[in-house]
Amino acid sequence: MTDTATVDNFPALHQKIGDKKLVYLDSAATTQKPQSVIDAVTNYYELDNANIHRGVHTLSQRATKAYEQARKDIADLLGASRAEEVIFVRGATEAINLVAQAWARPRLCKGDEILITEMEHHSNIVPWQLVCEQTGASLKVAKIKDDGSLDIDSFKEMLSQDTVLVSVAHVSNAIGTVNPVEELCALAKSVGATTVVDGAQATGHMHVDFSKIDCDFYAVSGHKMFGPTGIGCLIGKYTLLQEMEPWQGGGDMILTVSFEETVWNEVPFKFEAGTPNIAGAVGLSAAAQFIRKIGYKTIHAQEQELLAYGRSVLEAIEGVTIIGTAKNNAGVIAFTIEGVHPHDAGTILDHAGVAIRTGNHCAEPLMKRFGLHATCRASFSMYNTTQDIDALGTAIQEAITMLR
Amino acid sequence: MSNLRELYLEMVTDHAKNPRNRGKVDPCSHIGTGHNPLCGDKLVVTVLTNKDVIEDVKFDGEGCAISTASADLMAEVLVGKTIKETKILFDTFHGLLTEDSNTDSVPRKLAVFSGVREFPMRVKCATLAWHTIISALDGNEGATTE
Ligand SMILES: Cc1ncc(COP(=O)(O)O)c(C=O)c1O
Numbered sequence: 001m002t003d004t005a006t007v008d009n010f011p012a013l014h015q016k017i018g019d020k021k022l023v024y025l026d027s028a029a030t031t032q033k034p035q036s037v038i039d040a041v042t043n044y045y046e047l048d049n050a051n052i053h054r055g056v057h058t059l060s061q062r063a064t065k066a067y068e069q070a071r072k073d074i075a076d077l078l079g080a081s082r083a084e085e086v087i088f089v090r091g092a093t094e095a096i097n098l099v100a101q102a103w104a105r106p107r108l109c110k111g112d113e114i115l116i117t118e119m120e121h122h123s124n125i126v127p128w129q130l131v132c133e134q135t136g137a138s139l140k141v142a143k144i145k146d147d148g149s150l151d152i153d154s155f156k157e158m159l160s161q162d163t164v165l166v167s168v169a170h171v172s173n174a175i176g177t178v179n180p181v182e183e184l185c186a187l188a189k190s191v192g193a194t195t196v197v198d199g200a201q202a203t204g205h206m207h208v209d210f211s212k213i214d215c216d217f218y219a220v221s222g223h224k225m226f227g228p229t230g231i232g233c234l235i236g237k238y239t240l241l242q243e244m245e246p247w248q249g250g251g252d253m254i255l256t257v258s259f260e261e262t263v264w265n266e267v268p269f270k271f272e273a274g275t276p277n278i279a280g281a282v283g284l285s286a287a288a289q290f291i292r293k294i295g296y297k298t299i300h301a302q303e304q305e306l307l308a309y310g311r312s313v314l315e316a317i318e319g320v321t322i323i324g325t326a327k328n329n330a331g332v333i334a335f336t337i338e339g340v341h342p343h344d345a346g347t348i349l350d351h352a353g354v355a356i357r358t359g360n361h362c363a364e365p366l367m368k369r370f371g372l373h374a375t376c377r378a379s380f381s382m383y384n385t386t387q388d389i390d391a392l393g394t395a396i397q398e399a400i401t402m403l404r
Numbered sequence: 405m406s407n408l409r410e411l412y413l414e415m416v417t418d419h420a421k422n423p424r425n426r427g428k429v430d431p432c433s434h435i436g437t438g439h440n441p442l443c444g445d446k447l448v449v450t451v452l453t454n455k456d457v458i459e460d461v462k463f464d465g466e467g468c469a470i471s472t473a474s475a476d477l478m479a480e481v482l483v484g485k486t487i488k489e490t491k492i493l494f495d496t497f498h499g500l501l502t503e504d505s506n507t508d509s510v511p512r513k514l515a516v517f518s519g520v521r522e523f524p525m526r527v528k529c530a531t532l533a534w535h536t537i538i539s540a541l542d543g544n545e546g547a548t549t550e
Pocket residue numbers: 028029090091092093094121123124169171172173198200201220221222223232362
């Protein structure tokens with residue numbers, strides 16, 4: 001199981017909440033950061049801070065090099081075929097909005113369809129609703145089964161010659177279902193649709209190979225894979241990115257500017273207007289190195305062990321119902337406790353030092369699908385231990401005693 | 405743990421588990437829907453007034469222990485109060501939840517929520533029913549804690 005050396009890498013985990021040891025079970029919201037990521041950001045500001053792609057001075061060269069190295073590191077880690085396929089953005093939300101506004105909006109029209117699933121995060125729903133409003137296209141939603149897995153038959157039924165774009169979560173944030181994205185993308189391709197995969201919940205937990213999934217776009221969230229907040233990327237097929245017009249204008253995204261005509265810079269710079277989050281990219285690069293060092297295989301195996309143990313501990317508590325029991329699941333357990341509202345559970349667990357997420361998890365339609373307003377959600381990362389799960393179980397018992 | 409016990413006093417958990425005023429006032433003179441986007445809770449408050457005096461209040465909907473108990477005790481406290489008195493009482497109650505105000509002037513059934521002060525994230529739960537009824541009395545249908 002997780003050795004203490006791993007836990008030691010994460011300074012924020014070593015603290016008390018009141019007089020209780022912190023048990024952090026909210027990694028699906030954001031992961032804690034290893035010391036190497038914190039140091040990389042600090043070092044960058046202490047030594048190399050400068051603007052990129054402009055100055056000829058030493059610091060600017062160093063900053064530019066570090067920023068572009070980060071692009072290569074992410075491309076390597078996630079299987080992009082070249083570094084230029086990686087566009088830095090604020091996070092998965094911005095990545096999806098970029099595709100919506102720069103790819104979909106100019107291309108879609110009335111009669112076209114966008115297909116998503118019932119388990120999507122709001123950030124993979126709302127950008128498409130905006131595009132539909134702007135273009136007259138319509139949004140279709142593939143159903144999920146009672147165990148939280150995608151209903152492939154429903155997905156196939158919804159696909160048609162009118163489907164222009166398909167966007168699906170790689171891993172559901174609310175219940176942890178892992179979708180067979182390779183298969184879904186192949187199905188989408190068969191009707192000629194362009195494909196987007198929301199990988200926000202995947203890249204911190206399992207091996208992702210952009211080229212092998214063979215989607216057109218893949219959205220990445222830096223802060224959910226041990227990186228800083230405010231950095232993420234859109235990975236896109238190079239030819240598609242070339243065909244697209246920019247979505248924001250400003251510095252760095254242009255080659256020449258005159259009042260008569262402006263010439264766009266090349267991919268990826270065309271999509272990175274303004275001074276980017278350089279420190280964030282440097283931190284993300286350190287996060288990629290951290291993941292490489294531990295290895296996705298180890299991370300995934302540990303989290304699967306925690307999932308199995310977590311499910312068994314929660315199932316044994318009377319009145320606890322687990323939502324989302326798909327076979328292929330990430331380290332996320334959503335649950336309800338009979339007689340204890342999730343909001344109360346959140347407060348009582350926090351008092352025991354146990355940090356979980358409660359509410360609708362930015363997935364209101366999914367909650368509605370299960371007839372719920374809210375759930376509790378415990379989500380794991382490689383730094384969690386079985387003791388953390390025991391603490392969760394004990395705290396749930398306390399909540400039940402207190403409120404039932 | 406002591407803070408937590410003060411949040412979930414027996415009177416609070418008792419009214420959360422067995423609310424006395426759940427349901428609908430029918431016929432009613434005012435109706436309001438309250439929504440707490442943070443937890444997805446929804447509350448419908450129905451009121452019957454006679455001239456300016458509240459004769460009956462009931463609430464319906466799903467909520468956490470704090471919002472349910474608060475709605476239930478609010479309903480008990482407000483019967484017989486004028487609309488003006490209701491508004492003044494809400495101000496006092498809000499002060500109790502957010503400031504170190506003196507609890508002497510607060511009815512005992514509301515003073516049990518003074519523990520909420522230590523849990524700023526839960527103030528919205530304790531005030532949802534109040535926001536809803538004030539909004540209903542003002543002639544608006546919807547209220548949110550945002
Ligand atoms: C499945 C999923 N998609 C998208 C997002 C948004 O990611 P970001 O915070 O990087 O914008 C999240 C974050 O909660 C998520 O879980």
